[in-house]
Amino acid sequence: MNREQTVPIKLLGKVRAILSTTTILCLIYSGIGLISDVAAANPPAGSVSPTGPVNPWNGTWDGTLTGAPPAANGESDCVPTAGAVGNCDDFTLTVTGTQASWQGKLIRIRYTWTSPSTDYDMAVRHESNGIPGLQGDGACAGPGQSSTCPGPFDDLVGSSGNGASTSEEVVLNPAATGVGDYYVRAIYFAPNAADQYHAVVTVFNAPGAGATVSVVPPTFDNYQPPDPSYPRRDDSGEPSLGVNWNSGNVMTMSRLQCNRTAFNDSTSPADPINGTSWFHQTSQVLVTGLDPILFTDPVTGRTICGELQGALGSTNGVMSDDDLATATQAFQTGGPTQGVDHQSIASGPPKKLTLNGQPYRQPSTAYPHLFYYASQQTAYASVSTSFDGGISYQPAVPAYTLAQCTNLHGHLKVGPDGTVYLPNRSCGSKAAVIVSEDNGLNWSIRPVPTSSSGKSDPSVGIGAGGKLYLGYTDGSQHPHVAISDDHGVTWGNDIDLSPFTQFPAQTGGGALRASVFPAMVAGDNDRAAIFFHATNSQDPLDPVGDDNGGNGPNFKGTWYPFIAVTADGGNSWTVVRADNDPLHPGALNPVQQGVICENGTVCPGGPPDTRNLLDFMDVSVDSAGRVVAVYADGCNFDHPCVGINNNSGDRTSNQGTARLTIIRQRGGTRLFRSFDPAPAPPPAPFVDAQSAKNGVAVLWGTPADNGSAITEYRVYRGSPSKPERLVTVAKPGTNSIVDKQGKPGDYYHVAAVNKYGESRKPAKSFVRKARSAR
Amino acid sequence: MMVNRAVLAAALVLCGLFSTTCKSNGVSAAASPAELLDLAIGMNKDVAEHHLLTIAQLQRKEDGRQEVWRLNNDPRFGTLAVGFDRSDHVSYITAFVDKATVRERIAFASVGDVAAAKSEILPPHYRYIWTRQDQTITAYGDDPTYLTIYTLSRSPSAGDAALSAEDDD
Numbered sequence: 011m012n013r014e015q016t017v018p019i020k021l022l023g024k025v026r027a028i029l030s031t032t033t034i035l036c037l038i039y040s041g042i043g044l045i046s047d048v049a050a051a052n053p054p055a056g057s058v059s060p061t062g063p064v065n066p067w068n069g070t071w072d073g074t075l076t077g078a079p080p081a082a083n084g085e086s087d088c089v090p091t092a093g094a095v096g097n098c099d100d101f102t103l104t105v106t107g108t109q110a111s112w113q114g115k116l117i118r119i120r121y122t123w124t125s126p127s128t129d130y131d132m133a134v135r136h137e138s139n140g141i142p143g144l145q146g147d148g149a150c151a152g153p154g155q156s157s158t159c160p161g162p163f164d165d166l167v168g169s170s171g172n173g174a175s176t177s178e179e180v181v182l183n184p185a186a187t188g189v190g191d192y193y194v195r196a197i198y199f200a201p202n203a204a205d206q207y208h209a210v211v212t213v214f215n216a217p218g219a220g221a222t223v224s225v226v227p228p229t230f231d232n233y234q235p236p237d238p239s240y241p242r243r244d245d246s247g248e249p250s251l252g253v254n255w256n257s258g259n260v261m262t263m264s265r266l267q268c269n270r271t272a273f274n275d276s277t278s279p280a281d282p283i284n285g286t287s288w289f290h291q292t293s294q295v296l297v298t299g300l301d302p303i304l305f306t307d308p309v310t311g312r313t314i315c316g317e318l319q320g321a322l323g324s325t326n327g328v329m330s331d332d333d334l335a336t337a338t339q340a341f342q343t344g345g346p347t348q349g350v351d352h353q354s355i356a357s358g359p360p361k362k363l364t365l366n367g368q369p370y371r372q373p374s375t376a377y378p379h380l381f382y383y384a385s386q387q388t389a390y391a392s393v394s395t396s397f398d399g400g401i402s403y404q405p406a407v408p409a410y411t412l413a414q415c416t417n418l419h420g421h422l423k424v425g426p427d428g429t430v431y432l433p434n435r436s437c438g439s440k441a442a443v444i445v446s447e448d449n450g451l452n453w454s455i456r457p458v459p460t461s462s463s464g465k466s467d468p469s470v471g472i473g474a475g476g477k478l479y480l481g482y483t484d485g486s487q488h489p490h491v492a493i494s495d496d497h498g499v500t501w502g503n504d505i506d507l508s509p510f511t512q513f514p515a516q517t518g519g520g521a522l523r524a525s526v527f528p529a530m531v532a533g534d535n536d537r538a539a540i541f542f543h544a545t546n547s548q549d550p551l552d553p554v555g556d557d558n559g560g561n562g563p564n565f566k567g568t569w570y571p572f573i574a575v576t577a578d579g580g581n582s583w584t585v586v587r588a589d590n591d592p593l594h595p596g597a598l599n600p601v602q603q604g605v606i607c608e609n610g611t612v613c614p615g616g617p618p619d620t621r622n623l624l625d626f627m628d629v630s631v632d633s634a635g636r637v638v639a640v641y642a643d644g645c646n647f648d649h650p651c652v653g654i655n656n657n658s659g660d661r662t663s664n665q666g667t668a669r670l671t672i673i674r675q676r677g678g679t680r681l682f683r684s685f686d687p688a689p690a691p692p693p694a695p696f697v698d699a700q701s702a703k704n705g706v707a708v709l710w711g712t713p714a715d716n717g718s719a720i721t722e723y724r725v726y727r728g729s730p731s732k733p734e735r736l737v738t739v740a741k742p743g744t745n746s747i748v749d750k751q752g753k754p755g756d757y758y759h760v761a762a763v764n765k766y767g768e769s770r771k772p773a774k775s776f777v778r779k780a781r782s783a784r
Numbered sequence: 785m786m787v788n789r790a791v792l793a794a795a796l797v798l799c800g801l802f803s804t805t806c807k808s809n810g811v812s813a814a815a816s817p818a819e820l821l822d823l824a825i826g827m828n829k830d831v832a833e834h835h836l837l838t839i840a841q842l843q844r845k846e847d848g849r850q851e852v853w854r855l856n857n858d859p860r861f862g863t864l865a866v867g868f869d870r871s872d873h874v875s876y877i878t879a880f881v882d883k884a885t886v887r888e889r890i891a892f893a894s895v896g897d898v899a900a901a902k903s904e905i906l907p908p909h910y911r912y913i914w915t916r917q918d919q920t921i922t923a924y925g926d927d928p929t930y931l932t933i934y935t936l937s938r939s940p941s942a943g944d945a946a947l948s949a950e951d952d953d
Contacts, residue, residue: 351848388937389850389865389878405904405911408924411933413863413880417846451906610847 055102077201088148112184129200135164137191144193183509228678230588246670247624251640252306255633263304268315278713281696353385358424371449395450420467436463441482456498475535487524493580529629533681536579547657560614564660602644603659618666635680642668677714692762694772706752710760718764829872859887876937
């Protein structure tokens, strides 16, 4: 096997050149792929119970190796060694007790060292292949192995590969992954024998364990424009979204087009064909542009929708107070001193400021809120303020410089008290918010001390009482949320959501490997949601990199959308997969195959394009507390990659398009507790009845269950000339039947039943010839 | 006057920074430096980086072909950001003052005639912009007298916007 290449790849979040040393090692060690090495940490093993490390072990160990040669490609460079020479050492952590005894308990494994120029990575595998000892990636010559390195690897259940830091951390959830032996491998990426890592194992209560606030897991549905001719349906990268709380309409924008979607909630979920309406507004102002951005003020209902003009430093667009029906006012942000890239717009109430006894930096017109416009200028990011409802803008002021933070920022958000937040993924290698408490005049950088820098833009959500939620990806691309109650001055509850993110059994389950595009929203002060895409593929290639320029080897993996919610201020999170297609309830519905490239313009060109989703997505909340999100779907409902859900697809299975998709909450805990579902019969599902060869095919959605599991569906048929009658009773989980006695002219109802009763009957659904194409 | 002395002193400092701006009185009527720390717009990337290695240490690379350099013991600036265009030529140079370590502050007036500059003033934010031919000098400070960010760049144009379009999204 010749792995000698000069094309850089990324692994565990860092650039690692494939060195010719690999080839040399191939020659030294016959066979590649598995390792059961003998280099051990000091001490080499210990046990941990749900109450903590088991005596006499004290829960710590230290690295012992020289780190030669450095494991520049990560675990795949590990070689079996003895004594102090080598580049990977292993600690065997035996997790005792029963799997059930770990309910509510987690294990934190943390490496620390002194210098940021030293670097160790961590990989944790769980004994799973029946071969004693660790079998992981790397050269092999271990006991019991043949020269061809038989047997599968032990399961990789966690990894951490931060760069320019002095720590790595993995959290294990034995209640999900089981007890027994775990192999904690230190990978000497940039070793320093005089700066060895020190490992500490602690057991802690799972966030929310024993919490008094319980979350009814939310359910979600995906909606796409059903008409194939809908403009730019498959050209909707980096979409943004807003909800007008006065009308309930959802506004989205992506690539030169502003959209409005209305949902008919007479059924649950809204009928994706007949219960949604899609409208697009393409203004002449938007004929060109580099970055799309939309913002809808939920309170005033004003929508701004525009396109970046790049080096000319402004965003041109339209403003609408009637949900895009008319573009009532063109606007243009400032000139060249504003940024050339990655703009964001937001509005919210002003802080009540005075200067010399006079109102200061307050709205100058009847429009009650201030607008803010942020963008990245060469070498710094700047923000300008509008006092006239977003029409004109003051000169931009710097929010941060390249000397302080990385260049691109996330989306502006305005809190209910007028505090303005601009998130950034890396200020001093920490995720941060840049904050203004004087209506956009001055800005201060407030990092999360416990964070590390991932590749996605972070996102802010602000609760009704001002609680700040920062969603970000860490250096290992794990999704996190950190909480602040003082506008980002201090932070707490920085929780890695990956241990709580469960993957479909068809993909092999296992742990989250990487996530992208965190988008955060809050409702009541203690309620919030984060939306992200994630994969559990353990392919060692970089899931978010440039995929070796597209020339291979290419990352294989399947991505799904997830939404996590909290109802206790971020102490606990409930993570659910949010991929349901209401027309195919329960079917796996991936977002992307292969890489989601986050390397910007370095990403390889298509086809197929691996940067098809572009740089972000968005989430908001409607007036009834439903989470509403938008994303670009690279695995469309009618694309074959829907059938690839087992992490076997690489970039060639990626369609490379970006279909406009809205996720809308159906059931479960809302972000406004006053709209939490009350115990009641389920609402009526939508019904579609269609002529078929052998009768009528009847399809219905899975409705919200209003807190009690659905026990059955009752399917009724009627016609104008005959009384309605019960056709059949279907079990929960069933969403379609073929009624052989049905015929054109008949209509159908489907009632869902739970312990509180049967849903009311919705409008009649008459049999039609054929469903509209999706 | 104290201010004039400070301006003159700063202007003399700038003689080492902006070789073409050094007039007899140290202040140009209309700023027109072609160089900043001996880096020039349009300079080949290899040449620029070779020079940068003599005065600074690379801190990190950024998206959009930008580099951030930490200057070695410069009395005026702490950090330098340099951007390159698609053909690997310097497209902008920005120097940042490190307030914690600065030993010589630079006045706006030492860069050029502020009266002749386009100004954007929103106290405590002060920005002066001079445009000469195809280059723009932007000096920003959070103080009415002294700058904290100094940028030398190509003047933006519609053509630049079109070029950016190839890079963006």
